Amino acid sequence: MKKIKKRFYRILAGTAAFVAALLVEKYVEFGSPSMENNVELILFLIASFIIGGDVIKKAVSNITRGQVFDEQFLMMLATVCAFFVGEYPEAVAVMLFYQVGELFQSYAVYNSRKSIKDLMNIRPDSANVIRENEIMEVSPDEVRLNEIILVKPGEKVPLDGVVTEGTSSLDTSALTGESIPKDVSVGDGVISGCININGNLRIQVTKEFGESTVNKILELVENASSRKAKTENFITKFARYYTPIVVILAVLLAFVPPVILGFGEGGFAFSSAVFSKWLYRALTFLVISCPCALVISIPLSFFGGLGGASKRGVLVKGSNYLEIISDVETVVFDKTGTLTKGNFVVSGIQVEEDFEGGRKGLLEIAAHAEGFSGHPIAKSLADAYRKETGKEIDTKRVTDVLEEPGHGVSVKVDGRNVLAGNDKLMRKEQISHKENDDYGTIVYIAVDGKFAGSIVISDEIKPNAKEAVTRLRNRGVKNLVMLTGDNPKAGNKVADELGLDTVYAQLLPQEKVEKLEEIMKNSTGRVAYVGDGVNDAPVLAMADIGVAMGGLGSDAAIEAADIVIMNDEPGKIATVMDISKKTMLIAWENIVFAIGVKVLVLFLGAIGLASMWAAVFADVGVAFIAILNAMRSGRIRE
Numbered sequence: 001m002k003k004i005k006k007r008f009y010r011i012l013a014g015t016a017a018f019v020a021a022l023l024v025e026k027y028v029e030f031g032s033p034s035m036e037n038n039v040e041l042i043l044f045l046i047a048s049f050i051i052g053g054d055v056i057k058k059a060v061s062n063i064t065r066g067q068v069f070d071e072q073f074l075m076m077l078a079t080v081c082a083f084f085v086g087e088y089p090e091a092v093a094v095m096l097f098y099q100v101g102e103l104f105q106s107y108a109v110y111n112s113r114k115s116i117k118d119l120m121n122i123r124p125d126s127a128n129v130i131r132e133n134e135i136m137e138v139s140p141d142e143v144r145l146n147e148i149i150l151v152k153p154g155e156k157v158p159l160d161g162v163v164t165e166g167t168s169s170l171d172t173s174a175l176t177g178e179s180i181p182k183d184v185s186v187g188d189g190v191i192s193g194c195i196n197i198n199g200n201l202r203i204q205v206t207k208e209f210g211e212s213t214v215n216k217i218l219e220l221v222e223n224a225s226s227r228k229a230k231t232e233n234f235i236t237k238f239a240r241y242y243t244p245i246v247v248i249l250a251v252l253l254a255f256v257p258p259v260i261l262g263f264g265e266g267g268f269a270f271s272s273a274v275f276s277k278w279l280y281r282a283l284t285f286l287v288i289s290c291p292c293a294l295v296i297s298i299p300l301s302f303f304g305g306l307g308g309a310s311k312r313g314v315l316v317k318g319s320n321y322l323e324i325i326s327d328v329e330t331v332v333f334d335k336t337g338t339l340t341k342g343n344f345v346v347s348g349i350q351v352e353e354d355f356e357g358g359r360k361g362l363l364e365i366a367a368h369a370e371g372f373s374g375h376p377i378a379k380s381l382a383d384a385y386r387k388e389t390g391k392e393i394d395t396k397r398v399t400d401v402l403e404e405p406g407h408g409v410s411v412k413v414d415g416r417n418v419l420a421g422n423d424k425l426m427r428k429e430q431i432s433h434k435e436n437d438d439y440g441t442i443v444y445i446a447v448d449g450k451f452a453g454s455i456v457i458s459d460e461i462k463p464n465a466k467e468a469v470t471r472l473r474n475r476g477v478k479n480l481v482m483l484t485g486d487n488p489k490a491g492n493k494v495a496d497e498l499g500l501d502t503v504y505a506q507l508l509p510q511e512k513v514e515k516l517e518e519i520m521k522n523s524t525g526r527v528a529y530v531g532d533g534v535n536d537a538p539v540l541a542m543a544d545i546g547v548a549m550g551g552l553g554s555d556a557a558i559e560a561a562d563i564v565i566m567n568d569e570p571g572k573i574a575t576v577m578d579i580s581k582k583t584m585l586i587a588w589e590n591i592v593f594a595i596g597v598k599v600l601v602l603f604l605g606a607i608g609l610a611s612m613w614a615a616v617f618a619d620v621g622v623a624f625i626a627i628l629n630a631m632r633s634g635r636i637r638e
Helices: 002-027 033-064 071-084 088-120 213-222 230-262 272-289 292-311 319-327 358-369 376-389 423-428 465-474 488-498 509-522 534-542 555-560 572-606 612-630
Strands: 127-131 134-138 148-151 161-165 168-171 182-184 195-198 201-205 314-316 328-334 340-351 398-404 408-413 416-421 441-447 450-461 479-483 502-504 526-531 545-549 563-565
Touching: 002 033, 002 088, 033 071, 033 088, 071 088, 071 230, 071 272, 088 612, 230 272, 272 572, 272 612, 292 314, 292 319, 292 572, 292 612, 314 319, 314 572, 319 328, 319 526, 319 545, 319 572, 328 509, 340 358, 340 376, 358 376, 358 408, 358 416, 358 441, 358 450, 376 441, 376 450, 416 423, 423 441, 450 488, 465 479, 465 488, 465 572, 479 488, 479 509, 488 502, 509 526, 509 534, 526 534, 534 545, 534 555, 545 555, 563 572, 572 612
Parallel strands: 328 479, 328 526, 479 502, 526 545, 545 563
Antiparallel strands: 127 134, 127 148, 148 201, 161 201, 168 182, 168 195, 314 563, 340 450, 398 408, 408 416, 416 441, 441 450
16 A cells, blocks of 8 residues: 555656646746746656656666666656657656556556455464463464464464364454354364454364464465466567567657658758658657556456455456356366255154154264264264253163274163164064155164164255355356266265256265366366365366365365365355356457557557547556456456
């Protein structure tokens, strides 16, 4: 912001000097024409130096380093030539309007960067680690794994971990774009970069600072603009070859016509008036040809798009990925953690009529039978029991625990023999039972050698997954595919509910890679893969665009992906596609507009029909309009 203010004050001071020089030129009379010309020259030189001194300094510096043909060189050359032919006001106006264009560019970049800079503020300055019953304030990178840290209300969570004591709400908006606070309590995982709203939290550290979520995000943000999009590369190469060509053409325009016109019947006669006229045309040609409208506005369009995406909780690692995603025709999804929540819940209970405990009794026995297991199935049963009764599992009621790998568990609950497991366990123990064909994992329960019922445990579909599929369809995505390691029944259930085209189930990680290769080979357009797990990392890296769920996704998936959705909402893919399409449209609008105006005015300038003021508009005016247009790229209504 300081540089913007400095440029603004420079423009104000230079404009005042420019206006003073114009007033002196028009209203003040001097003793002789030569004195009048000298005074006017000095005043306009002062105004030009105030306004464009930094441009000239940079141009000279670049020339000494061998970088001759850039926009600063063109502006300096145009200004010097304008003074040479006596067009003092035009010489100052060129620099003035150029600096105004640069001011608007700087302001536009500042606004585009603001949302990304907000992300940079998530970096924690310190961590309160508990050592030997004392709270010590240290740098986050000094905290070791499994140490306990204290996070007070209003503080940032410095490291990833699990809550061991306390309850609170976390502001995750800087990471996910979500304004609704997230409630956490003992056993819940928390990620660094969130702000603790209320209540003290004690958190056991699960990742060192270098591997923490906040540090990974900052690395992504800092590297986000390092990869240029093809359109950007085109403009950079275009300017590199374009500038020396127009300088050569301007030199030819200045010297060749006067030489040709100088030959007559009496031989060659050089006319300074003719040379001055053609030099002015060459100068006008140079000012018109300056490619700053393209060089400034195209990268700014992409930067605005990156900023708009980050404001919505989506990190795009480079503008090339922002360009590619607008051409996606096939989106391939992982299931668990991407389209589904990735946490198991009890979705159905079937109780035998002769079981005396009923629905609640069956759930109570099953929860206690699985109470010693750390498996997600056991956790879901415990959660359901807690929700149903408001009670915790009493492990004192459970004895004689015997786990049977691949089958289930045999225990005694309140002295009663209980079997809880899959169909194989029932068959092995020769328990006559009724098979349950519902979608999900089925836990069969037998009490004292008699079948009591079954409990269905399944993964929940994310509430916005259906909407995400609809939005992608509306944006021209032709094929929606799901690759999952789950069984076909589970995969088809989710696909049918969401309206996906194709499902490939029971895939190992290497089989996912092979299937994606096949899909990409048969696809006419770009292919995006969306996933969140370690097993998704190879496919994320292989796809034209890899999209990772960053909230709960693994480090490997986030590292391999090109785009990271911080709040795990698959609907954000459509949002990024909207930003991408708008960014590309604006970039090409600027290219066509800038080149079209320049070609027209270049032609008019070469034949003497375009003045220096037309040249200023073709350069600075076009750049100014293109910059204003580029500022729209990050503004998308969801």
